[in-house]
Amino acid sequence: MxxxxxxxxxxxxxxxxxxxxxxxxxxxxxLKVSRRTWNTWTYLGFWNTGNFTAASYSGGSSLVSLGLSIPSTVGVLMIAKVFTVIAAVLNGWVGAKFHIGYTVGQRQVFGVFGSALGISMRIILGVVWYGSNAWMGGLCLGTILSTIFPTFQNMKNTFPEGVNMTTKELVGFLLYQLLCMVLLRIRPEKVAIPIAVSAGYNFFVMLAIVIWARVHAGTIGPLVHTTTTASGSELAWIWLYGITSTFGGIVTGIANQSDFTRFSIKRTDPILGTFLGLWFFSTLVPVIGIITTSCLQSTYGEQYWNPIYVVQLWLATDYSAKSRAAGFFASLGFTIAQIGNSVVENGIPGGMDLAGCFPEYINIFRGSIIIALLSWIVCPWTFYNTSSTFVTVMGSFSVFMTPLIGILICDFWIVRKRKIKLADLYHGESSGAYYFTYGCNFRALAAWTVAFTLNLPGMIHNITPSIKIGSGMYNYFRGNLFFGLAISVSVYYVLCRIWPIEEAGILDExxxxxxxxxxxxxxxxxxxxxxxxxxxxxxxxxxxxxxxxxxxxxxxxxxxx
Structure with a gap:
């Protein structure tokens, strides 16, 4: 043969x-019943894998930089997380009820061929954020090595200045990538207990750091006493932009919620876990970061928004056994959190997306390995060590994803009345309910295009301030969470009324x-x-x-x- x-x-x-x-x-x-292993505590642990990371810890820094006081920053966080929870629960319900993921859900909304749009966007974001998390994870893992090996702590940098990273950082990044590739082998239904345990450990690490900072400084510090610099309508727009940017920081996780709710034992399991994790702890961790940064500023005169830099500060100022032990256990917690974020929140969803594109040749494991390999291409070290326009572009990607979320919610809850024909999601015959017109649902494509196009001028100005636009267009961009959702939902609903979808609201027999x-x-x-x-x-x-x-x-x- x-x-x-x-x-x-x-x-x-x-x-x-x-x-x-x-x-x-x-x-x-x-998913069949035997693979549905996630309960309320799993979802709490899942969200907390992202909460107890350096990115979440420093979440208040961007809001403070907008000119908001600390009380205003906390208020923005709390309001933004309310909208985040609502969007996550509504968008995840299709997975909890029908046990399908984001990839297959795109066929339901955009058509069996038009689904390539939403899947491609998610793959791009998956690659970028996997790389970003992997670089931060490499710093965390490198810090662990620094607490154990003095030679690693004092490793000489052999790279020229223009490389934008050190030899020690590269070693940590490489080791972290290899470790994650091994752990990507774990199937999603098997991660329930590990993520719950790691979340609990990291919570106490965060508490220990903020308590140490307060005791060490002897004062709460100057940062918490800053006042809001804006007033009037400009203050209102800053609040709106703060809410939008906070929502945008997790917009990818909201869009692909069904990738994880499909593993729920009961349909209601994700709700309480999502509320506690995505509202309470997701607000608490940035507050911990603000207090710690303020305390250390009073002592060292600098703002340490990255918790792993706090641990490195311990080692740089006192490389004693006591300091190394504290650094080891703290950096271990941050490393575990980054691994959970890389594997569970970026690698596995990316693997599912690629599996949906090429089911014959790619499964979750193969797809997630491809995502990990591609993450090198975006050079994630430039995200942290240079002023990268690319980071600004990716940070504005919510203008594309937010309208997508609005269409997903409208299609499932309003147009289809929470009913799907699962059988027709898995073939490309023209007789199928999701073939639409040439395999594409042009209603959804039109609604998405209208919603994101209106945000493009503001996005361009945000990336390149030298390009001037009207204040109205820029303010529209600053509030794209609300405007993008409202426009996408309204346009899609109206188009579905004018051009009704056949077999909408029908289940399989x-x-x-x-x-x-x-x-x-x-x-x-x-x-x-x-x-x-x-x-x-x-x-x-x-x-x-x-x-x-x-x-x-x-x-x-x-x-x-």
Missing amino acids: AFNITEKLKVPETEGSSKATRWINRDIAP CDHFGTWTTEESQVLGIIPYEQVKGTPDDFCNKVTFDRDSEVSEIIVSVDQK
């Missing part, structure tokens, strides 16, 4: 499973994939999988699935009655 390289490259079959096709493999199929228990199927009003198993091909909507194992293979009946 001739050697066929394409066959060798295909996703390997698991024992007793069907082959993956161009539309489906084990990792993007609706039966459970093709073994997604629900018998009781859940009865609540939904569909025939349970156990009753469908073994029936003729045309029993249920002329489509059946080989679902005896964990991988589905679509079989479309030739006879289109």
Whole structure:
């Protein structure tokens, strides 16, 4: 038999499973009950993997730099997180109910071929933020090595000044990337306990640092006493921009919430965990960062917004056994948090997106490894060591993602009334409910285009201030969270009223994939999988699935009655 390289490259079959096709493999199929392992505590731990990182710790710095006082900064954070929680819960409900991820959900909204738009944006963001988190993770891991090995702490930099990184930083980054690539092998349903434990550990690390800073300084410091420099309407727009930018900092995680809610044991499990993690702790951690920075400013005359720099300060000023031990346990916590952020919040979702693009050849593990490798291309060290326009561009990417979230929510909650035909998400036949026109839903494309286009002038000015625009257009950009959502939802809804979507609000007649228990199927009003198993091909909507194992293979009946 001739050697066929394409066959060798295909996703390997698991024992007793069907082959993956161009539309489906084990990792993007609706999850069966045995793989749904996340409960309320898991979701609390999941959000806290992002909360207890250096990025979240320094979240208050950008708001303070806008000219807001500390009370105003806390107020902006609390209000922004309310909108964040609401958007995350609404957007994640489709995953909790139908157990499909963001990738497949894009087919539902933009069409089986038009879904490439939303998937491509998520892949790009996944690569960038994976690289950013990996660089910060490398600094954290390097700090651990510095606490153990004096030679590493005093390692000589062999790079010229123009490289924008040191030898020690590169070593930490490389080791961190290799460590994450090993951990990417862990399947999402297996991370529930590790992320909950790591979140608890990192919470106490944060508390220990702020307590130390307060005791060490003997004062709360000058930063907390700063006053708001703006007034009148400009202050209102700064508040609006602060809320928008805070929302934008996590917009990618909100957009792909269904990637994680699909693992929920019960439909309501993500709600409380999301509220506590995304509102309470997500607000608390930046406050800890503000207090710590203020205390240290009174002692050292500088603002240390990055907690790993605080640990490095310990080592630089006192390399005693006591200081090294404290530095080790603190940097261990930050390293674990970065790993959780890189693997769970960036690597796995990116792997799912690539798996959705090429199901025959890419699964979650292969896709996440590709994301990790591509993250080198964006040169993440420039994000932290130079004034990078690229960072400003990526920070403004919410103008594209926020309208997308609005359309996703409108489509599922209003247009489809929380009902989806799962079977039609996994084939590209023109008779399918998500084929629309040439495989694209031009209603969604039009609504998204209108919403983000209005923000482009303000985005361009934000990136290049020398390009002047009217104050109205810039203020529209500063409030793009509210304007982008309102425009995208309104335009999409109106277009769906004028040009109704066929089969909107219709469920499958039966459970093709073994997604629900018998009781859940009865609540939904569909025939349970156990009753469908073994029936003729045309029993249920002329489509059946080989679902005896964990991988589905679509079989479309030739006879289109």
